[in-house]
Amino acid sequence: MNTTTTAKRRYRGTGVEERKAERRQLLIDAATEVYGRNGYRHSGVKQVCDAAGLTQRYFYESFSHSDELLIACYEQAARRLREENANAAQAAGISPAARSKAMLLAYFQSLKDKPLIARLLLIEIRGISPAVDCAIDEALKATSDDMARMFTSPGQKTDLSDELLLAGVLGGVIHIALHWMATQYRAPVEEVVETAFKLSGSLLEV
């Protein structure tokens, strides 16, 4: 005897949709961990579900392919990182140099603090499927835009519209991070930031 159409029974204090969303989030968090540790293509649905404390049935409740979950993980991680960076930059005032340094520091520090997320974001990720690649491209584009904003003085006319150069600088920053990771984060973070800043000099000298 439904009130209207949808039976809205409550379990553990929450509604159907809510619980479903919780499980989805649980899967995303667990998968982020697992993928970061083993790499996406060496992790299976079962492994992720075990880590999430859920059974495989629930995987297919929220995602139709493994890819979908990977994309969700990637997007969540990329969004959070971008937010952190943006906040750090905001707090650093209006000088382009100060802002960009603050942003770089926030970026590298995050990667060091969360190495699993770093791996998820930077390696073992390209070429899984067109949809995944697409998500990556979007995230990079967004980051690239952020960068352009940081490196431009608020009233400045200079159009940092040289997409190619922006892509290059961003790629450089990423590879500095990769190299840093590959050497067990040996170099102090300040040095890494300084190097990345030097590299991005080509953007400031417009």
Added chain:
Amino acid sequence: MNTTTTAKRRYRGTGVEERKAERRQLLIDAATEVYGRNGYRHSGVKQVCDAAGLTQRYFYESFSHSDELLIACYEQAARRLREENANAAQAAGISPAARSKAMLLAYFQSLKDKPLIARLLLIEIRGISPAVDCAIDEALKATSDDMARMFTSPGQKTDLSDELLLAGVLGGVIHIALHWMATQYRAPVEEVVETAFKLSGSLLEV
């Protein structure tokens, strides 16, 4: 009636070892093509063998895993590209600026001329297996060393030993290439070279 021990019967005018090596090379070339077109993880042993005009039996004659073939492809492509670049740089005289520009031009031109090899070298390649990643790292390191040599005047003392910065510049160049590829090589090669050169400015201003 062997001369000594090994039966050296000849088929099609060549000895056993030689034919085996031929088949191996045939597989490498075919695989380079196939992997560049479909991506490694969307290509199977069968597909490669068909493209090579050989049967699967011969795959296992030369390689024990698919990975091995991928590594062979990657190393061949990377080596050739590096050789081309080095030659171009040699021919450009001794000025670091001229040499590095020549090198960049050779690099980008090759990528444009052989888009399949470009895909093999730059995308869909990381994270296949530790062995593959290792091969990639070695190739990048070698390229990085080449770069350091190009950017140093013959009698110069400046140690371009800042590995981190070198890795960054190389990464930047790679991402410029990726962006160029993603936009169907729209920008003229000279412009791309110019952008990459600008990015690597941080190496020259030591």
Added chain:
DNA sequence: GAATTCTGACAATTTAGATTGCCAAATTGT
């Protein structure tokens, strides 16, 4: 407390592909 819906575990099915094994036809040496 009875009916209903949700949950967790697990078995069954499908799929995709690698790897191995076998054999008939072709090629070569003698």
Added chain:
DNA sequence: ACAATTTGGCAATCTAAATTGTCAGAATTC
């Protein structure tokens, strides 16, 4: 011509994993 060896094709096997299906028991509503 005949024995030995190579070749190419293909079927059989093996493996790993995704995906679907079933079901008994727990939680919830009324």
